Amino acid sequence: MISKLRILIPVILLIALVSACATTATPTNTPTPTPTSTAQPTTTPSGTPLSALPSVADVVAKVMPAVAYVSVEYTATSFFFQTSATKSGSGVVLSPDGYILTNNHVIDGYTKIEVSLPNGDQTYQASLVGADPTSDLAVIKIDAHNLTTAQFGDPSGLRDGDWVIALGNALGLVEGGPTVTLGIVSGLGRTFSPSAANQAAYYDVIQTDAAINPGNSGGPLVNLEGQVVGIDTFIASGAENIGFAIGANTASRVYDDLLKYGRVIRPYLGATFDDLTPDLASQLGISINRGVLVSYVAPGSPVAKAGIQVNDVITSFQDQKVTQASVLIKLMWQYNVGDSVKITYWRGNSEHVVSVTLGERLS
Numbered sequence: 001m002i003s004k005l006r007i008l009i010p011v012i013l014l015i016a017l018v019s020a021c022a023t024t025a026t027p028t029n030t031p032t033p034t035p036t037s038t039a040q041p042t043t044t045p046s047g048t049p050l051s052a053l054p055s056v057a058d059v060v061a062k063v064m065p066a067v068a069y070v071s072v073e074y075t076a077t078s079f080f081f082q083t084s085a086t087k088s089g090s091g092v093v094l095s096p097d098g099y100i101l102t103n104n105h106v107i108d109g110y111t112k113i114e115v116s117l118p119n120g121d122q123t124y125q126a127s128l129v130g131a132d133p134t135s136d137l138a139v140i141k142i143d144a145h146n147l148t149t150a151q152f153g154d155p156s157g158l159r160d161g162d163w164v165i166a167l168g169n170a171l172g173l174v175e176g177g178p179t180v181t182l183g184i185v186s187g188l189g190r191t192f193s194p195s196a197a198n199q200a201a202y203y204d205v206i207q208t209d210a211a212i213n214p215g216n217s218g219g220p221l222v223n224l225e226g227q228v229v230g231i232d233t234f235i236a237s238g239a240e241n242i243g244f245a246i247g248a249n250t251a252s253r254v255y256d257d258l259l260k261y262g263r264v265i266r267p268y269l270g271a272t273f274d275d276l277t278p279d280l281a282s283q284l285g286i287s288i289n290r291g292v293l294v295s296y297v298a299p300g301s302p303v304a305k306a307g308i309q310v311n312d313v314i315t316s317f318q319d320q321k322v323t324q325a326s327v328l329i330k331l332m333w334q335y336n337v338g339d340s341v342k343i344t345y346w347r348g349n350s351e352h353v354v355s356v357t358l359g360e361r362l363s
Contacts, residue, residue: 056163056165056180056182056224059165059222059224059225059226060165060167060180062226063150063165063167063220063222063226064118064167064177064178064180065093065117065118065119065147065148066092066093066094066147066148066149066150066220067090067091067092067093067117067118067150067167067168067169067178067219067220068090068091068092068093068100068102068115068116068117069088069090069115069116069117069169069174069178070088070089070090070091070100070102070106070107070113070114070115070126070140070169070218071086071087071088071113071114071115071116072086072087072088072089072106072107072110072112072113072114073085073086073110073111073112073113074086074087074108074109074110074111075109075111084111087106088106088169088172088215089102089103089105089106089107089168089169089215089216089217089218089219090102090106090167090168090169090178090215090216090217090218090219090232091106091115091140091218091219092150092218092219092220092228092231093117093147093148093149093150094149094150094151094152094255095147095149096145096146096147096149097144097145097147098124098141098142098143098144098145098147099129099139099140099141099259100115100126100139100140100141100142101137101138101139101218101231101251101255102137102138102139102140102217102218102231103136103137103138103217103218103231103233104131104132104133104135104136104137104138105136105217106138106217106218107128107131107138107140108131108133110128112125113125113126113127113128113140114126115140115142116174117147118177118178119148124142124143124144125142125143126140126141126142127140127141128140128141129141129258129259129262130257130258130259130261130262130263130264131258132254132257132258132263132264134264134266135202135246135250135251135254135264136202136233136246137231137246137250137251137254137255137258138258139255139258139259150220150222150226150227150228151226151227151228152227152228152229152248152251152252153222153223153225153227153228153229153248154227154248155206155229155230155247155248155249156249158185158188158206158223158229159185159188160184160185160186160187160188161184161185162184162185162223163182163183163184163223163224164182164183164184164185164206164208164210164221164222164223164229164230165180165181165182165210165221165222165223165224166180166181166182166183166208166210166211166212166216166219166220166221166232166243166245167179167180167219167220167222167232168212168213168215168216168217168218168219168220168232169215169216169219170211170213170214170215170216171213171214171215172214172215173215178219179213179215179216181210181211181212182210183208183209183210183211183241184208184209184210185206185207185208186207186208186209186241186242187206187207188206188207188247189204189205189330190202190205190206190207190244191203191204191205191324191326191330202233202244202246203250203326203329203330203333204246204247204249204250204330205233205244205245205246205247206221206229206230206244206245206246206247207242207243207244208221208230208243208244208245209241209242209243210243211241211243212232212233212234212235212243212244212245213235216232216243217232217233217234218231218232218233219231219232220232221245228248228251229245229247229248230245230246230247230248230251231245231246231248231251232245233245233246250333253333265336265337265360266333266337266360266361267332267333267335267336267337267339267358267359267360267361268301268302268337268358268359268360268361268362269301269302269303269332269356269358269359270297270298270300270301270302270303270304270359271294271295271296271297271298271301271303271304271308272294272295272296273292273293273294273295273314273325273328273329274292274293274295274325275292275293275323275324275325276288276289276290276291276292276293276313276323277289278290280293281313284311286311286313286346286348287346287348287349288313288315288346290315290323291313291314291315291322291323291345291346292313292314292315292322292323292324292325292327292328293311293312293313294308294309294310294311294312294313294314294345295310296310297309297310301359302356302357302358302359303343303356305356305357306343306354306355306356307352307354308343308345308354308356309347311347312345312346312347313345313346313347314328314343314344314345315344315345315346315351316342316343316344317331317332317341317342317343317344318331318341318342319342332358335358336358337358337359337360338357338358339357339358340355340356340357340358341355341356341358342354342355342356343355343356
C-alpha cells in the first residue's frame, strides 16, 4: 500500500503543477488598446474654421480686368542736362468709356502716358483729364468702349481686421497680369504728409498689411465683395507690412470733381491749425487744454469774417467735438463751398459760437 502511495504522490503533484501553469500564463503579443482622438480644425475667434475661409480667386477674377498698367515717359533733369526717362504704376478703370483713376505721382511730369489692360494686347495713348496734388490722385482717359469696370464700395463699414486685397502692377511686372496680395485692414483714418517735399496731405487713409510695392500705386484696394475701398498709394520705408491706400470716400469725391471740373473744389476756412496739448496750453496761458489751436488766420478769410483770431481754440465743428486738426479738416471736407457751418471756440475763459460760410480753397 505504501509503495503505491509513493508512486501516486509524485503523479498528483505533477498534474497540479501543469494545471497551475496553464491558468496563470498570459500572451505577451496582444496589443494594448489606446484611445483615439478626432482632429479638430483650427478656428477663428468667431468659431469659423480657418479651412472654411473663402478663396479670393473669384473676387480677383471680377476686379482684375479693370486694373490698368500705366506707363509714363517724363523728362528727368540733372545738374548738367535733361534726359527722357520712364516710370510705371497702376490705375483702376471706373467707366466703360475709358476713365481711369490713378495716383498723381504716377503721372506727374509726364510727356507721354500709355495704358494697357490685362485682357488685351492693345496699348492705348492716354490723356490727362485732371490731377489733384493735394490728394495725390489723377484721372486719365483712353479711347475705348465697353471696358470692364470696378465700383467704389462704402468704406464706412470697414473695421480693423477685415480682409482686403491689393491689386496692381508691382515692380512693373506686366506679363501674367497684375499682382495680387491679401491682407487685413491694420488701421483706419490715418492722417499725415509723407515728406516736406510732397504736396499731398493725406486725411483719409487706410493702413493695410497687404503688400503694396513700387508699381502698385494707383491700383485698387478691394473688399471681399470686389468693391474698391481704397487706392493703393505708398508704403512706409524702413517698416514691414505697412502700406497705405487713400480711402474711397476721398477718392470717389476727387474722381467726380476731376471729371466735372478738371479740378477739385474744396471748402476753405482760411486758417491753419495745430493740435492743442496740455503743455502748449500752459505755454500760451490758455484756460482749456484740449482742442484745435488757430495758429494763423488769412486776412479776409471765412474765419476772419466770423471773428476767429490766432490762439483761439476750436472745440466743436457742427456740434461734433474736435481735438485734432486732422479731424477738423476731415469734417470740413464733408461740406460744400457756400455751406454755413457752426463752430464753437474758446478765447481766454469765454466760449463763443459762430456761423462760418465756407469759401473755396484755391490750389
